[in-house]
Amino acid sequence: MALLCFQSLRMLRSGIRCMSQNAQLVSLTVNDKTGVATLSLQRPPVNSLNLELLTEISSALTEATDNNSRGLILTSTNDGVFSAGLDILEMYKPNLDRVKEFWTKLQETWIKLYQTAYPTVAVINGHSPAGGCLLALSCEHRIMVKNFTIGLNETRLGIVAPPWFIASMVNVIGQRQSERALTLGHMFTTEEAKNVGLIDEIVQNKAEGTTQAEAFIQKFAKIPFQARSLTKTWLRNKTVESLVKNREDDLNMFLQVVTQPNAQESLGHYIQSLKNKATK
Numbered sequence: 626m627a628l629l630c631f632q633s634l635r636m637l638r639s640g641i642r643c644m645s646q647n648a649q650l651v652s653l654t655v656n657d658k659t660g661v662a663t664l665s666l667q668r669p670p671v672n673s674l675n676l677e678l679l680t681e682i683s684s685a686l687t688e689a690t691d692n693n694s695r696g697l698i699l700t701s702t703n704d705g706v707f708s709a710g711l712d713i714l715e716m717y718k719p720n721l722d723r724v725k726e727f728w729t730k731l732q733e734t735w736i737k738l739y740q741t742a743y744p745t746v747a748v749i750n751g752h753s754p755a756g757g758c759l760l761a762l763s764c765e766h767r768i769m770v771k772n773f774t775i776g777l778n779e780t781r782l783g784i785v786a787p788p789w790f791i792a793s794m795v796n797v798i799g800q801r802q803s804e805r806a807l808t809l810g811h812m813f814t815t816e817e818a819k820n821v822g823l824i825d826e827i828v829q830n831k832a833e834g835t836t837q838a839e840a841f842i843q844k845f846a847k848i849p850f851q852a853r854s855l856t857k858t859w860l861r862n863k864t865v866e867s868l869v870k871n872r873e874d875d876l877n878m879f880l881q882v883v884t885q886p887n888a889q890e891s892l893g894h895y896i897q898s899l900k901n902k903a904t905k
């Protein structure tokens with residue numbers, strides 16, 4: 626409690642205000658001087674995206690809009706893992722109602738993040754496989770700390786990245802590089818990611834990443850907000866519409882693929898291999 630008060634006081638002095646008071650799995654703060662919001666994922670141990678975390682991310686994105694944020698930095702409180710992607714336990718031996726809600730929330734969160742009116746920057750301060758990579762790809766600018774990995778590795782797990790995951794990648798690195806990376810399930814090192822254009826900047830640490838992210842958002846200070854946001858909408862509309870118009874089909878296809886016995890078997894092996902690694 627004392628620590629919380631001390632932290633709040635320190636934040637107030639530096640002009641940082643806490644939003645989303647009820648959130649537990651994310652923190653949303655805003656810098657009152659710049660109007661830039663920071664959304665930090667904080668679901669230990671690895672920010673895997675389960676229904677509850679996705680729900681909080683989605684609400685925080687709306688809150689940042691309602692608060693007229695000038696920009697948003699997406700990052701993690703865990704220096705080591707940005708996000709481990711979708712929570713595999715949501716997809717392994719799933720409860721049908723819950724897994725439907727989970728996938729629908731993932732669709733909703735991606736649509737919102739992909740289309741925010743405000744500029745978005747991912748400060749990738751740790752590994753970022755699969756769904757973690759999708760979150761980063763949905764932002765307008767990616768800054769990554771050295772010595773980590775990022776990519777859409779679904780094929781390695783025996784599952785498939787849905788078309789909107791693929792489109793998010795293609796829109797950033799193009800068809801040829803995406804085809805090679807996705808079919809192999811390749812995880813890029815920070816250096817490789819920079820070379821292929823998957824990320825825009827390499828930094829030494831999160832603090833430097835945050836400074837660079839603020840500088841990126843600041844570039845838009847003199848660009849009329851609405852002109853910018855409408856341009857972004859039109860640039861991204863085709864990609865988003867392809868999911869918006871087919872949400873039900875996408876959900877059904879996901880359910881069909883993920884409940885296949887061989888997909889379940891692969892997920893089971895993968896969970897076991899992660900657990901074995903963790904106990905070594």
Ligand SMILES: CCCCCCCCCCC/C=C/C(=O)SCCNC(=O)CCNC(=O)[C@H](O)C(C)(C)COP(=O)(O)OP(=O)(O)OC[C@H]1O[C@@H](n2cnc3c(N)ncnc32)[C@H](O)[C@@H]1OP(=O)(O)O
Nearest residue numbers: 673709710711712713752755756787878879882899900903
């Ligand atoms: C037309 C429509 C077609 C639809 C077709 C749909 C088909 C399905 C589509 C699904 C798309 C899937 C997207 C995904 O995001 S799948 C998830 C992919 N993620 C990964 O492969 C990452 C796995 N994790 C790791 O590699 C490492 O954990 C990581 C590098 C991220 C961190 O390493 P670290 O050493 O720090 O941590 P540990 O490995 O020791 O892990 C700690 C504990 O966390 C558990 N863990 C890790 N990742 C996950 C995860 N993604 N979900 C759930 N749990 C995870 C791990 O098991 C450890 O747990 P324990 O402490 O209990 O042992």
